[in-house]
Amino acid sequence: xxxxxxxxxxxxxxxxxxxxxxxxxxxxxxxxxxxxxxxxxxxxxxxxxxxxxxxxxxxxxxxxxxxxxxxxxxxxxxxxxxxxxxxxxxxxxxxxxxxxxxxxxxxxxxxxxxxxxxxxxxxxxxxxxxxxxxxxxxxxxxxxxxxxxxxxxxxxxxxxxxxxxxxxxxxxxxxxxxxxxxxxxxxxxxxxxxxxxxxxxxxxxxxxxxxxxxxxxxxxxxxxxxxxxxxxxxxxxxxxxxxxxxxxxxxxxxxxxxxxxxxxxxxxxxxxxxxxxxxxxxxxxxxxxxxxxxxxxxxxxxxxxxxxxxxxxxxxxxxxxxxxxxxxxxxxxxxxxxxxxxxxxxxxxxxxxxxxxxxxxxxxxxxxxxxxxxxxxxxxxxxxxxxxxxxxxxxxxxxxxxxxxxxxxxxxxxxxxxxxxxxxxxxxxxxxxxxxxxxxxxxxxxxxxxxxxxxxxxxxxxxxxxxxxxxxxxxxxxxxxxxxxxxxxxxxxxxxxxxxxxxxxxxxxxxxxxxxxxxxxxxxxxxxxxxxxxxxxxxxxxxxxxxxxxxxxxxx
Ligand code: ADP
Numbered sequence: 054x055x056x057x058x059x060x061x062x063x064x065x066x067x068x069x070x071x072x073x074x075x076x077x078x079x080x081x082x083x084x085x086x087x088x089x090x091x092x093x094x095x096x097x098x099x100x101x102x103x104x105x106x107x108x109x110x111x112x113x114x115x116x117x118x119x120x121x122x123x124x125x126x127x128x129x130x131x132x133x134x135x136x137x138x139x140x141x142x143x144x145x146x147x148x149x150x151x152x153x154x155x156x157x158x159x160x161x162x163x164x165x166x167x168x169x170x171x172x173x174x175x176x177x178x179x180x181x182x183x184x185x186x187x188x189x190x191x192x193x194x195x196x197x198x199x200x201x202x203x204x205x206x207x208x209x210x211x212x213x214x215x216x217x218x219x220x221x222x223x224x225x226x227x228x229x230x231x232x233x234x235x236x237x238x239x240x241x242x243x244x245x246x247x248x249x250x251x252x253x254x255x256x257x258x259x260x261x262x263x264x265x266x267x268x269x270x271x272x273x274x275x276x277x278x279x280x281x282x283x284x285x286x287x288x289x290x291x292x293x294x295x296x297x298x299x300x301x302x303x304x305x306x307x308x309x310x311x312x313x314x315x316x317x318x319x320x321x322x323x324x325x326x327x328x329x330x331x332x333x334x335x336x337x338x339x340x341x342x343x344x345x346x347x348x349x350x351x352x353x354x355x356x357x358x359x360x361x362x363x364x365x366x367x368x369x370x371x372x373x374x375x376x377x378x379x380x381x382x383x384x385x386x387x388x389x390x391x392x393x394x395x396x397x398x399x400x401x402x403x404x405x406x407x408x409x410x411x412x413x414x415x416x417x418x419x420x421x422x423x424x425x426x427x428x429x430x431x432x433x434x435x436x437x438x439x440x441x442x443x444x445x446x447x448x449x450x451x452x453x454x455x456x457x458x459x460x461x462x463x464x465x466x467x468x469x470x471x472x473x474x475x476x477x478x479x480x481x482x483x484x485x486x487x488x489x490x491x492x493x494x495x496x497x498x499x500x501x502x503x504x505x506x507x508x509x510x511x512x513x514x515x516x517x518x519x520x521x522x523x524x525x526x527x528x529x530x531x532x533x534x535x536x537x538x539x540x541x542x543x544x545x546x547x548x549x550x551x552x553x554x555x556x557x558x559x560x561x562x563x564x565x566x567x568x569x570x571x572x573x574x575x576x577x578x579x580x581x582x583x584x585x586x587x588x589x590x591x592x593x594x595x596x597x598x599x600x601x602x603x604x605x606x607x608x609x
Contacts, residue, residue, distance in 0.1 A: 058192045062105040065089040065181055068098045069112035069142065074170075078110055081174045087181060095120035099127050108138040108184040110177075116141075116155070125161045134195040136164045138184035140177075143169050225345040229257055229306070231280070232338045236260065245302060245347045247294025265291035265299065279341070283308055286341065289348060301352040306343030376434040380427045387427065391420040422556075426543070429558030433542065436565045441482040443570075448476035448522065451483060452510055455490045466506060468498040473511035477520045481590045485566045492559040493524040493586050499553045500584075501528030515589075523587045530580035540564045540574070563588075 065087055069075035075091045082089040090106075092098040095117070098109060102124075128137055139162055159165050164187075168180055216239075219226055225242030229235070234256040243251045246263060257276075264272050268290035279286035286306040293299055398413045405413070449472070456463070456470050463470065479486075490510075497508040512522040531539060531546070538544050545557035567574045571591035578584035 057196045058107075058189070059105055060088065062107060062192065063088055063185070063188075064101075064106050065185070066092055066098055066101050066106050066109040068092045068095065068109065068115045070094065070115045074112055074142070078177065081177060082181065085178050085181075087178075087185070095124055099123050102127060102137065106137075107188040108140065108181065110140045110142065110181070112142045113144045116158070121158050125158070128162055131163075132195075134198055135191055136187075138187055139163075139165045140180055140184060141165050141167050142172065143167055219344075223346060227306075227343055227345060229341045229343075230338055231308075231340060234258060242345055245294075245300075245345055246292065247296040247298060247300075249296075252295075263292045263294065265293060267291070279306065279308060286343065289352075300347055301349045303346045303348045304343060306341045309340045309342055373434050373437045376430060377438060380430040380434065384424060384427050384431075387420050387424055391417055391424065394420065426556050426558075429543075429556045429562070433558060433562050433565060436485070436562065436569055441485065441569060443480050443482055445478050446481050446483045446486060447478045448486075448512065451486050452476065452490060455487050455494065459491065459494060463494075463498065466498050468501070468506035468508060470494060470508040470510065473509055476510070476512050476522065477514070479520050479522075479590055481570055482566075485569075489563045489566055489588065490524070492563045496559060497524055497526035497528060497584070499555070501526055503527045519589045519591065521587055521589045523585050525583065525585040527583040530582055531576060531578040531584055532580050533578075536576050536578060539576070 065082055067075050067078050067082070067089055068091075069078060070093065079089050079091050090101060092101055095115065098111070102109065131137060141159060166180055166184065168177065219239065220241055223241065223245075225245045226239040227242050228237040236255045236257060238251075238255060240251065246260075252259070261269060261273060272288055272290050275288050276286055278284060286304070286308075289301060289303045291299055292302050394413050394416045398410060398417070402410050402413075452470075452472060494508055494510075498506050507527050509525045510523070511525075512520055514520055535546055539546065540560050540563075542561040543557040544561075545555060564574050567588050567590065572589045573591065574586065574588040576584055576586050
């Protein structure tokens with residue numbers, strides 16, 4: 054790596070106040086392309102060193118006792134990477150460095166090289182160059198240290214983020230040394246296990262002792278399996294905490310074989326000195342690391358939910374049975390009432406006034422209506438009670454059958470049913486699908502005042518791969534505010550006997566059949582123009598793609 058130094062940090066400072074030494078030295082250095090700077094006294098030298106310099110050449114005569122301590126102080130406060138090189142030019146035979154005080158003063162400056170005068174230029178340059186090399190290596194070390202600091206800082210920051218995330222998510226972290234069974238834990242782990250103070254030694258076996266006796270074998274079996282085949286150790290179990298409380302925990306661990314990438318938990322472990330120290334575990338040995346979480350609240354909610362779902366399913370089934378049994382059983386006496394009213398009208402009608410006879414006819418009509426309402430209810434509740442017979446059904450064949458069975462009535466109504474393109478094969482219940490189409494086609498014709506009543510059936514496969522089937526008519530249409538309510542039981546938008554009459558149960562039955570398949574139905578309509586009913590069977594995916602895209606069939 055190139056030493057990262059500024060221009061001034063590569064300068065050689067020269068302090069030689071007497072004679073021509075300073076000028077000569079500076080000239081020699083400049084001729085050798087070494088950046089340099091002459092200083093007047095020790096104070097100026099110190100200021101330049103503080104601003105950044107590579108080395109200093111100091112002549113003995115500049116080394117006056119009074120100011121030397123300033124330089125000593127400056128150099129003794131150098132950072133660890135720095136050992137500032139000083140080339141000390143002695144005065145030859147008359148040198149004072151032989152005296153004890155000068156010798157000691159020089160020693161306190163640290164990295165000092167003595168050069169005896171008179172000095173040959175070549176010798177000076179060689180000494181200066183070697184001081185420069187040494188200084189550049191120091192700059193290199195400074196760069197390494199700075200890089201290390203940056204890495205440490207980034208590491209500390211990401212550790213802090215990780216700790217924050219784990220604590221916010223209420224996760225406890227652990228690291229298990231498999232050879233010894235000893236385990237490092239985060240403080241959150243100890244809190245989850247109910248410890249007010251971190252236990253000094255925590256092992257796998259101690260953990261197992263806290264697992265509820267009813268779950269212990271299962272937890273240990275899973276642990277051994279994880280070790281044997283390397284699968285993750287994942288489980289939920291009850292624990293008896295250190296404070297005696299029973300709680301549910303979730304644990305997930307993963308075996309880390311030697312040589313596997315350094316993991317985040319070992320990074321966390323380095324910082325957590327309240328717990329087991331990093332040196333206590335063999336960092337290279339096989340380990341299992343993982344997370345733990347208290348899931349008691351979730352378990353309680355799940356239990357409540359399961360109980361409620363069960364209750365709901367039971368009461369739903371009871372309701373279905375009730376609707377089925379009551380509509381089934383009510384039909385019997387109703388038939389009797391209707392029959393007896395008819396007998397009365399036939400046998401005793403002559404003896405009644407016209408008003409009396411009309412009342413009997415109303416009674417018969419009302420019981421017939423009630424009979425068909427009960428029939429619809431029976432049909433509706435049957436959908437929920439019986440299993441669907443789901444198989445691969447060719448929708449082309451179902452439409453053909455339905456149209457065939459309705460042919461007489463369709464001719465009577467002067468209505469035409471056509472299909473646009475080929476329909477897909479769908480996994481569904483054939484009989485129920487026939488019922489859906491019969492109802493939708495019948496409505497398309499019933500609620501239609503056009504001179505030529507047209508019903509178009511088509512389909513497409515949407516982006517999710519779901520087959521959407523549609524039944525389109527040129528009928529009276531449905532106002533937007535009623536487009537949801539028409540699917541409710543016994544909801545009609547018109548007077549009872551208009552548009553061929555009806556119980557208002559047809560679309561409710563259609564919806565129930567489709568939803569029982571896991572599908573959905575909806576309508577798009579413009580009053581006065583017509584309606585399009587769309588349905589899909591959801592989970593019962595199309596078996597083959599045989600439809601045009603929606604754009605192709607969008608045009609009417
Ligand atoms: P019903 O036909 O017995 O009245 P449905 O449940 O089949 O009962 O339909 C509910 C109501 O939705 C109908 O009374 C009618 O007002 C409206 N409706 C259904 N299909 C159509 C349609 N294709 N065009 C216009 N209105 C419709």
